[in-house]
Amino acid sequence: MTTAVREAPHHRNLTCVKEYRCRRPACLRRSADYDRNRNRLVAYGRWQPLVDAEPVRQHIRMLSSYGIGWQRVCRLAGVANGCISKILYGAPHEGRGPTKRVRTTTADKILAVKPSLDHVAPSARVDGTGTRRRLQALVANGWPQMRLGRELGIKHHRLIWDQVRKDVVSGDTARKVRDLYERLWNVDPATRGVSLRYIAQAKQIAVTNGWAPPAAWDDDYIDSPAAAPDLGEHVDRYTAIAEDARWLMSTQGYTVAQAAHRLGITKDHLYRAFSQRPETNEAVAA
Known part of the structure; x- marks a missing residue:
């Protein structure tokens, strides 16, 4: 009488070798590597196959608060769904609560998943603070909302306003806006074919709504709801225009016409700013 050989349900870990006597070369190598590593750590007194599951559980919940669900974490960490399910919920049908200890290797894989926007699922709902601020900052720099909508693949202007x-x-959406912001935050809209009229309109919308420009936001904090823009000292418009234009002309070699174009104003407007805010003797001497 012969005994039927049980087929391993999968070959992702050591179970197939230890419980089903799998003889696949790849599985045998994985088992041998595990044994060598275990023996070495035992010899050095550092063998710790299991660790407390609570920090891992808290990490998974933290990722969830960022819009990275536990099933998404499974894929990113390369662990089975059942593994994280047991860490979070246990096995209620078997009368067992959440796992108290997990394998060190499993914990390391899960803890390596960081709350990055790149890890969020496309349809996941995430906080819109950073997205909102980035779009508002681009408008403050003179980018019309309709143009931003085209860049994002949004056809109706009301959608970008939303x-x-x-x-x-x-x-x-959050990823697309982040990438768009990285491309355009320091780009003059006029160099991309946006008319001065629309640039001025966009800037006026930003002023009316109190939207901060990119320079007011730190990249590390723009996504934080608790962060506030650094608007610096208040400077009236004529002073700001005159100072910016003089800097462009003295350091970049701009003509009056080029400086006016760069600032999104007419030459007459720039000349008016110069007359209203003439250079001081100290500035001329410098």
């Missing part, structure tokens, strides 16, 4: 005000957005 994005500027939303408290919650999808992960896909």
